[in-house]
Amino acid sequence: MKIKVGVVGATGYTGEEIVKILTRHKNVEITSLSAIIDKPTKFSDLCEECKDTVDIICKELDTLEVIGACELVFLALPHTISMQFAGQFLKAGKKVIDLSADYRIDDKTYKQWYKKEHADKGNIKNAVYGLPELYRKKIKKASLIANPGCYPTATILAVVPAIEALKKNGTIIVDAKSGVSGAGRNSPVVLSFLKGDHDAKAYKISEHQHQPEMIKILSDVANRDVKLMFTPHVIPTLRGILATIYIPIEGNLKEEMIFEKYKEFYKNEPFVRVCDIGKLPSLKNVVNTNFCDIGLKVADKYLVVVSCIDNLLKGAAGQAVQNMNIMCGFEEKEGL
Ligand SMILES: NC(=O)c1ccc[n+]([C@@H]2O[C@H](COP(=O)([O-])OP(=O)(O)OC[C@H]3O[C@@H](n4cnc5c(N)ncnc54)[C@H](OP(=O)(O)O)[C@@H]3O)[C@@H](O)[C@H]2O)c1
Numbered sequence: 001m002k003i004k005v006g007v008v009g010a011t012g013y014t015g016e017e018i019v020k021i022l023t024r025h026k027n028v029e030i031t032s033l034s035a036i037i038d039k040p041t042k043f044s045d046l047c048e049e050c051k052d053t054v055d056i057i058c059k060e061l062d063t064l065e066v067i068g069a070c071e072l073v074f075l076a077l078p079h080t081i082s083m084q085f086a087g088q089f090l091k092a093g094k095k096v097i098d099l100s101a102d103y104r105i106d107d108k109t110y111k112q113w114y115k116k117e118h119a120d121k122g123n124i125k126n127a128v129y130g131l132p133e134l135y136r137k138k139i140k141k142a143s144l145i146a147n148p149g150c151y152p153t154a155t156i157l158a159v160v161p162a163i164e165a166l167k168k169n170g171t172i173i174v175d176a177k178s179g180v181s182g183a184g185r186n187s188p189v190v191l192s193f194l195k196g197d198h199d200a201k202a203y204k205i206s207e208h209q210h211q212p213e214m215i216k217i218l219s220d221v222a223n224r225d226v227k228l229m230f231t232p233h234v235i236p237t238l239r240g241i242l243a244t245i246y247i248p249i250e251g252n253l254k255e256e257m258i259f260e261k262y263k264e265f266y267k268n269e270p271f272v273r274v275c276d277i278g279k280l281p282s283l284k285n286v287v288n289t290n291f292c293d294i295g296l297k298v299a300d301k302y303l304v305v306v307s308c309i310d311n312l313l314k315g316a317a318g319q320a321v322q323n324m325n326i327m328c329g330f331e332e333k334e335g336l
Pocket of ligand 1: 009010011012013014015033036037039061075077078079081086099100101149150181182183184185186292311312315316
């Protein structure tokens, strides 16, 4: 038995990744692909890697057509655009997995960080944050998934097992590096990278819109207000996030004890791998996979955790399909 699935924003970086995963998914039939597009075009003519494998036509988005064709819809759209469409699909009884930030935080915080009034406030409370390692039970019953951001995925997975050890009033420092695809296909940073400008730089220190998302989820897990400072960087690679996270810890916790805690926390998780003591993760082992690799070291009064993901997979499309698998009762690793 297959479900009928659509991807809105199919020509973008994450949309294309979703399509590629769905083509090898045994429980899915792709029935609709859409984006902003001048004329209907065979998807395999838009995506070189899908040549001769995806015959379906990608069209300009028509919500009624998507509703007629699909049971579940992925929204791989920019933030502030998803919220214009998600409500219509939900009202028609469709399951929705939104990759944008539109349903991840409350509407006041959203307005403060995304500089726009939320257009679908009513549905924010219905959204489940789609991080399976924390919210699998809720995801199973959800109709609307707020798929986590890429930096928050790498950070939250790295911090959660140590949250009880976080020093009272201590500030978690997140120093994260992303490949250029994190900014979307048409961003100036991608275009200059593709032209050969292989630069690296920090940006938006403590002003990045993913910071409140990290704080919200970590505070919910800790059951107290968590303080966190986040500096993102762009590095000269196409895909991957490497986050180094400094967690001030209480007392004299031994590295072995913390390591055991991480191993125990993730022992049944199919996509989180904890490195052995003395080893640290690297991007090359996670790029093109749905894994999050985590390594740690205690140094002075800090637990330093290094976390690596592919921003387009565990940080976006892979996690979105993982969420679909959980929502629909499929094997969680199917297609991934
Ligand atoms: N890139 C990442 O690593 C990453 C990670 C996690 C989450 N996300 C989030 O995922 C979402 C998609 O990101 P992305 O990197 O895939 O962006 P992208 O490469 O810029 O793709 C955006 C897609 O949305 C389409 N689109 C834009 N406005 C539209 C509209 N009004 N109606 C129909 N289609 C529209 C675009 O069509 P055209 O190409 O024809 O304009 C394109 O297919 C964003 O919200 C982003 O923040 C991205």
